[in-house]
Amino acid sequence: MSNEWHLQKSHTFSPEVMAEIRRAANTGVYSIRGFGAKRQLPNFDDLVFLGASMSRYPLEGYRESCGTDVVLGARNASEPIHLDIPVTIAGMSFGSLSANAKEALGRGASAVGTSTTTGDGGMTDEERSHSTKLVYQYLPSRYGMNPDDLRRADAIEVVVGQGAKPGGGGMLMGQKIDARVASMRTLPEGVDQRSACRHPDWTGPDDLEIKIIELREITGWRKPIYVKIGAARPYYDTALAVKAGADVVVVDGMQGGTAATQDVFIEHVGIPTLAAVPEAVRALKELGMHRTVQLIVAGGIRSGADVAKALALGADAVSIGTAALVAIGDNDPALDEEYRAIGSAAGYWDQYQAGNDPAGITTQDPVLASRLDPELAGRRLANYLKVLTLEAQTLARACGKSHVHNLEPQDLAALTVEAAAMAGVPLAGTTWIPGKDETDRESD
Amino acid sequence: MTSLDLSTGSLRDVNAALQTAESGEFVITHPQGAHALACGLNASVEVKIEGPVGYYCAGMNQLATVLVDGNAGTGLAENIMSGSVTITGNAGQSAAATGHGGLVVIHGNASARCGISMKGVDIVVGGNVGHMSAFMAQAGNLVVLGDAGDDLGDSIYEARLFVRGSVASLGADCIEKEMRPEHLEFLTTCLTESGMDADVSGFRRYGSARTLYNFQPDDVDAASESTERSDG
Numbered sequence: 001m002s003n004e005w006h007l008q009k010s011h012t013f014s015p016e017v018m019a020e021i022r023r024a025a026n027t028g029v030y031s032i033r034g035f036g037a038k039r040q041l042p043n044f045d046d047l048v049f050l051g052a053s054m055s056r057y058p059l060e061g062y063r064e065s066c067g068t069d070v071v072l073g074a075r076n077a078s079e080p081i082h083l084d085i086p087v088t089i090a091g092m093s094f095g096s097l098s099a100n101a102k103e104a105l106g107r108g109a110s111a112v113g114t115s116t117t118t119g120d121g122g123m124t125d126e127e128r129s130h131s132t133k134l135v136y137q138y139l140p141s142r143y144g145m146n147p148d149d150l151r152r153a154d155a156i157e158v159v160v161g162q163g164a165k166p167g168g169g170g171m172l173m174g175q176k177i178d179a180r181v182a183s184m185r186t187l188p189e190g191v192d193q194r195s196a197c198r199h200p201d202w203t204g205p206d207d208l209e210i211k212i213i214e215l216r217e218i219t220g221w222r223k224p225i226y227v228k229i230g231a232a233r234p235y236y237d238t239a240l241a242v243k244a245g246a247d248v249v250v251v252d253g254m255q256g257g258t259a260a261t262q263d264v265f266i267e268h269v270g271i272p273t274l275a276a277v278p279e280a281v282r283a284l285k286e287l288g289m290h291r292t293v294q295l296i297v298a299g300g301i302r303s304g305a306d307v308a309k310a311l312a313l314g315a316d317a318v319s320i321g322t323a324a325l326v327a328i329g330d331n332d333p334a335l336d337e338e339y340r341a342i343g344s345a346a347g348y349w350d351q352y353q354a355g356n357d358p359a360g361i362t363t364q365d366p367v368l369a370s371r372l373d374p375e376l377a378g379r380r381l382a383n384y385l386k387v388l389t390l391e392a393q394t395l396a397r398a399c400g401k402s403h404v405h406n407l408e409p410q411d412l413a414a415l416t417v418e419a420a421a422m423a424g425v426p427l428a429g430t431t432w433i434p435g436k437d438e439t440d441r442e443s444d
Numbered sequence: 445m446t447s448l449d450l451s452t453g454s455l456r457d458v459n460a461a462l463q464t465a466e467s468g469e470f471v472i473t474h475p476q477g478a479h480a481l482a483c484g485l486n487a488s489v490e491v492k493i494e495g496p497v498g499y500y501c502a503g504m505n506q507l508a509t510v511l512v513d514g515n516a517g518t519g520l521a522e523n524i525m526s527g528s529v530t531i532t533g534n535a536g537q538s539a540a541a542t543g544h545g546g547l548v549v550i551h552g553n554a555s556a557r558c559g560i561s562m563k564g565v566d567i568v569v570g571g572n573v574g575h576m577s578a579f580m581a582q583a584g585n586l587v588v589l590g591d592a593g594d595d596l597g598d599s600i601y602e603a604r605l606f607v608r609g610s611v612a613s614l615g616a617d618c619i620e621k622e623m624r625p626e627h628l629e630f631l632t633t634c635l636t637e638s639g640m641d642a643d644v645s646g647f648r649r650y651g652s653a654r655t656l657y658n659f660q661p662d663d664v665d666a667a668s669e670s671t672e673r674s675d676g
């Protein structure tokens with residue numbers, strides 16, 4: 001046996017870094033993939049709930065009620081959205097996902113009284129019919145955008161940016177542009193579609209304000225209008241979205257998933273979800289709009305603990321993408337052999353752009369797509385959403401709250417100095433919030 | 445004929461009256477640059493607007509015939525689906541942006557980004573169009589009787605561009621293409637339909653070179669095989 005103790009691994013040029021250099025050298029094209037940021041980032045795990053103690057009175061685990069419902073969009077819309085749980089399904093396009101996957105998301109979300117969202121590529125009849133509450137995305141590409149779908153949606157989400165790529169446009173690689181996807185997007189089959197990163201007919205918040213008026217005029221001022229931003233400058237972007245007339249602001253942190261984006265974008269643009277929430281809340285509070293304009297937070301939400309922590313920091317609801325895909329079968333260990341056959345492994349699969357997903361989720365291949373049973377997958381998603389809700393309720397009750405929205409930053413402590421600074425809650429066991437002195441805190 | 449006066453009625457009332465009508469003729473007076481006027485129409489109504497309009501006039505039009513006697517701001521007839529929108533004056537930026545169908549006729553000039561991301565609409569401009577017109581244009585026809593500004597048809601897909609005057613510069617992947625008999629035929633019909641008078645033989649056609657349709661990875665390891673994909 002050879003002695004390898006003298007081999008010293010470089011942290012700067014790790015095996016992964018060198019593999020990427022070789023890949024780049026071999027192809028001359030940047031790496032494009034799906035999924036979200038993979039590197040370690042400050043996140044909700046760096047926060048803990050304090051629970052009840054001498055000065056706080058907990059609620060009984062199962063018996064005492066703890067509300068989870070949320071109303072979105074009552075600021076200007078005559079038909080706001082009522083959700084039973086504070087977890088929604090984020091916008092993921094038909095095109096990036098198979099029709100069966102979209103149906104599964106609709107079935108699962110509807111079963112537990114929450115909404116799903118269309119995506120870059122328009123609305124399909126299948127997703128409309130399987131989603132009791134459907135949010136229609138209004139994106140720069142305007143693929144498949146038409147006023148009939150606008151009118152049959154339950155809410156409209158103007159997409160300014162996405163956490164995985166604030167400042168970047170959409171991508172859908174040629175292998176996923178089959179005849180149906182191509183015709184919905186008015187594109188030739190098989191092109192590597194790169195959709196615009198800016199809206200074609202407005203620039204900046206003053207224009208957006210007029211755009212929102214147009215959308216309201218076309219839908220009779222009935223539908224809530226959301227504005228989705230990638231977390232970059234959440235304080236300013238939230239304030240400007242409110243000024244432009246948004247009923248709901250969606251803030252998507254840098255961990256947020258994507259169907260296809262340059263890896264360099266996924267890993268290096270935007271700020272973590274944890275850092276974005278308090279900034280968005282600060283903007284809403286300063287404008288006197290907290291809870292009047294609702295805040296939906298997305299990007300790396302995995303558990304009821306994440307949900308509860310986002311709400312405690314001031315969000316009204318959260319939105320999930322990747323976790324919902326995992327719940328319906330993405331990266332399933334049962335498919336490990338198949339993932340390995342295409343150069344990946346269960347738990348690592350991120351080639352959503354490739355179109356050869358053995359789980360039948362991120363594909364337009366009819367044979368692969370038919371592997372996903374939308375009813376079973378829908379049940380799995382409904383179960384998962386129930387667990388997220390039960391977990392959030394349990395944590396809220398432990399903090400003595402009769403509604404998950406009563407959770408507050410004072411229920412939290414941070415485990416790291418970074419998280420304390422970002423979340424604006426004290427480092428555990430101290431009264432220290434980096435960046436804030438005692439007088440700041442008293443005025444909060 | 446129903447007359448609606450925007451100096452006394454609200455935008456909501458005027459739009460609601462137009463949006464709920466199943467047929468008929470309407471005249472809107474005193475538009476005074478109102479935004480989002482006559483948007484979201486969805487029936488064969490005829491609407492004449494007497495004066496200038498603001499952003500997104502006749503936005504997302506379906507079936508209706510809208511005539512603006514004056515100038516229009518940004519996003520005239522944006523995302524038009526069908527029907528027609530005609531304007532006697534000039535149009536601001538992004539006229540007929542993302543239009544999926546129907547006809548937009550601008551008798552004056554159109555500013556930057558005319559026909560941006562167009563998806564099937566026909567646009568006829570009597571005067572000039574500004575820079576970045578027909579950016580990422582996917583389908584439909586842009587006909588310009590005057591000149592086109594910089595970067596015409598940048599990143600264009602399958603839309604056809606016809607310009608009679610000069611083109612300051614073509615954008616990425618946009619090239620001049622041969623005028624074939626079917627194009628002259630189309631122009632003749634289109635100009636007649638839009639009430640424009642011009643000799644079709646003076647137009648030149650531009651469209652996609654289709655070199656940006658797919659990423660072109662090199663494959664050094666498999667040097668013997670060509671990885672170039674061809675696309676039609």
Ligand SMILES: Cc1cc2nc3c(=O)[nH]c(=O)nc-3n(C[C@H](O)[C@H](O)[C@H](O)COP(=O)(O)O)c2cc1C
Nearest residue numbers: 090091092119120256257258259299300320321322
């Ligand atoms: C497969 C896939 C497709 C997506 N498509 C869109 C889209 O069309 N429009 C959009 O705004 N966001 C899109 N997103 C981002 C999600 O809406 C959401 O912001 C993100 O997934 C949230 O982060 P999470 O995946 O960590 O939950 C997509 C995400 C995934 C995973």
